[in-house]
Amino acid sequence: SEMLRAKDSSVSSARIGVGPRTNREISVFQTKAGVESVVAYDITQLSSGELMTFGMIGEIIRCHEVVTSTIPSDLGEISGIVLVDEIDLHLHLEYQMNVLPRLLRLFPGLQFVLTTHSPLFVSGMASTGQVDIIEMPLGQKIHADDFSEFNESYRFYTAVNDQFKEKLQILQQHLLQEGRSLVITEGKTD
DSSP: OHHHHHHOTTEEEEEEEEOOGGGOOEEEEEEETTEEEEEESSGGGSOHHHHHHHHHHHHHHHHHHHHHSSOOSSGGGOOEEEEESSTTTTOOHHIIIIIHHHHHTTOTTEEEEEOOSOHHHHHHHHHHSOOOEEETTTTEEEOGGGGHHHHHHHHHHHHHHHHHHHHHHHHHHHHHHHTOOOOOOSSTTO
8 A cells, every 4th residue: 555655645545466276366456535446457567666565575474474373463563683685676766765664664573674775765764763874884873864965856856756747647638638549658768
């Protein structure tokens, strides 16, 4: 739900659906305004960052089940230490800054030891609660405030991105009225 809400704040919930054994598709569904719809007919249609995040959380829950032989009724029951190298890998800025830090905080009984190249992830983690930030290779403790210029850049980027989204919605409405299709690519070579 957190991952889908990052894209659309009107998403109230999400779920995973697993197909029958003869056709083992894993689909992603979302609910908005009481209506459920398919986000991805197959989980492989999610972005690399979404898959990485989903896989990591699933693995944390699976490890708890393997070690304790119980299914947790609440994520707070899961305890231990989780090590992740380059946790920001493949994540869009919004996921680095807001989504991933919130997801990690859903596990209060876990201690996360993480590496990152993302000052936005560091700022996001610091904004969600207590965190120790150690700069390597010297092992010096630093503060998230050291990255304030990145926060300013992030705010600028999201403001520009919001303007782009508004223009895209206007274009989509215009094309819909004309009965024309819209094709969106991520880059010049797509």
